[in-house]
Structures are given as structure tokens and as C-alpha cells.
Amino acid sequence: MPRFAANLTMLFNEDPFMERFARAKIAGFNAVEFLFPYAFPAQEIKAKLDQYALQLVLHNLPAGNWDAGERGIACLPDRVEEFRQGVSKAIEYAKVLEVPQLNCLAGIAPANVSPELLCSTFLDNLKYAAAELKKADLKLLIEPINTFDIPHFYLSKTQQGIDILKEVGADNAYLQYDIYHAQRMEGEIANTIEKNLTRIGHIQLADSPGRHEPGTGEINYDFLFEFLDRLPYEGWVGCEYKPLTNTDDGLSWIAKHL
Secondary structure (H helix, E strand, O other): OOEEEEEOOOOOOOOOHHHHHHHHHHOOOOEEEOOOOOOOOHHHHHHHHHHOOOEEEEEEOOOOOHHHOOOEOOOOHHHHHHHHHHHHHHHHHHHHHOOOEEEEOEOEOOOOOOHHHHHHHHHHHHHHHHHHHHHOOOEEEEOOOOOOOOOOEOOOOHHHHHHHHHHHOOOOEEEEEEHHHHHHHOOOHHHHHHHOHHHEEEEEEOOOOOOOOOOOOOOOHHHHHHHHHHOOOOOEEEEOOOOOOOHHHHOHHHOOOO
């Protein structure tokens, strides 16, 4: 079975963030991920990871004002300096937390900016980020996100992401393939993963519709897990879903896989 990481932003959020590490370990996880660590000192998070023998497999670069609805700034031409400062901050955290890869959210495309400028800004920012992360022996990920949940998100399809990675031309830049977002935008999950396996650095899951745990929607996860083993996919699978009721009840699907 694939190696699963609990997403502590989405799971166990019945408890404060710093208490979720213990919950993940009790549930049987050996690895975690989350959106952002920046609200807490890196050393405090590292202490929790060490206390519960958990590996951190992913977090995101700073993504603007999340509470105000921003979902990344990498494509925004008026935020380049802020983006670069965020890359530096993320690397500082990554060194302490010993995370191997950082995800870059492209952001929502403004209506008043030309497609050409959005594209060039995104590419330039990714080239900068990839170069800086490489100095720290880190991978850079980019994630297509569906435009039903986040209208006008700049990066929304797998092939678009692959084409962008080719333009960036960095050997430490990969795709973060979120099965939920991909199902909503394009389907063809198994074939798409197999076709692009060498460019996929991380996979995340949730069922569709609803973005709840596997077994609540239309995706055949039993098949997909066996398929990932056959490929084989050697990375982690992040459990980034919203429990239908509560986290513990929603973990029944994973008992046979951990």
C-alpha cells in the first residue's frame, strides 16, 4: 500500500494545531504534512515531530493573505519581491523541520493582467524558487487546483503544469498531483499518473464530490492504491480531505492500509 501522510491542516482540527501531531501518531501515521508552519516557531514544530517520531513530508511556500481569500502569489506581477521573501522564509523553516519539498501555489489570476504577463511572472518566480531551493537540497512542487472550488486559479490542469515545468527547466521541480482536484478538472486519474510519473513528486487525496475521505464519493480508491503499488509510486500520499463528520470516524477507510 502507499505511504500515507496526515494533513494536519485538514485532519484532527477538532484540536489546536500543536495537539494534532499526537493525534496523528495515535491514529497510526508516521508522516504528516500541512499547508503552512509560519504561525509557529519552527523549533516548536520540530519538537513535536521529534516527540512523536513523525516525518514532515510537505508544506507550502507563503501564499499571501490566506484568511482574506488569497491562494498564492506566484503569478502576480506586483508581488514578486514578497514572493522572493517568502521563498527565503520557507527555506529557513524547511532546514529546521527537515522537510524535503515545498509546494508553490500559483494564485488566482487577476482579470486586469494579461495572460502573457501572468505566465512570464509565474515562470520567472518558479525559476528563482527552484534555484534557491536547490541550494538547500529541496524539491519545488507546483499544484494544479480545480477552478470550481477556486475560480480563476492560474494553474488548473496536469498538462499545463507539465508544460510549465518544461519551461522552468529545473531538475528539482515537480508536480504535486492532487487526485481530488484532478478528478474535478479532467478525470483520467490512473492514466495521467502513469504518463507523468517521473514528474510527480507528491500525491494528495480526497474523494469527489465533497472533498471528504475515500469511500464517500465516486473515486475508486481501492483500485488506485493497488495501481500506485504496481507502478510503483515511491512517494507519499497526503490525506488532504475534510472529514465528513469527524476525523476519527472518517479514518475507518485507512485502517487496512496503515
